[in-house]
Amino acid sequence: ELSSGINAEYGYVGSHGDAGASLADVVLPAAAYTEKSGTFVNTEGRAQLTTKATNPPGLARDDWKIIRALSEIADAKLPYDTVQELRRDMGTVAPHLLRAGDREEANFFAQAAQLTQSGPTHTLGDSSLDAPINRLRDFYMTNTISRASQTMAKCVKACDDMV
Secondary structure, three states: OOOOOOOOOOEEEEOOOOHHHHHOOEEEEEOOHHHOOEEEEOOOOEEEEEOOOOOOOOOOEOHHHHHHHHHHHOOOOOOOOOHHHHHHHHHHHOHHHHOOOOEOOOOOHHHHHHHHHOOOOOOOOOOOOOOOOOOOOOHHHOOHHHHOOHHHHHHHHHHHHHO
């Protein structure tokens, strides 16, 4: 159970103990994606609603329930108590999340055009906009679940061996 007496600078909410967990003062175990009902957006921009397939182990909870409980401790209670209420509120901020299966354009051309009309907001000077990583070598190993998978590690090694 959460207590308002906790004095922590860094917290971790997650399911697979990624690198961030070892840096945290407090670790709050969250359910994995198969252990909770959720709203996800795939790489095509389609919102997808999922239903939990199994119960989470031990003290793990849905992420939203953890955040909701923390909001109450912080004296800034969020206005939902069920996943349905949460989805309703998400829809007021991002309506496309309520249109499961519909493809949404993932661009900001209209906003960019509007910003260019208002003039420059800052100058870059001598700084560079070049990204430190221009090519993602192991795309399928970018999430904690894949990195924790022995099967995925074998697949990556097999691909590396072929190159």
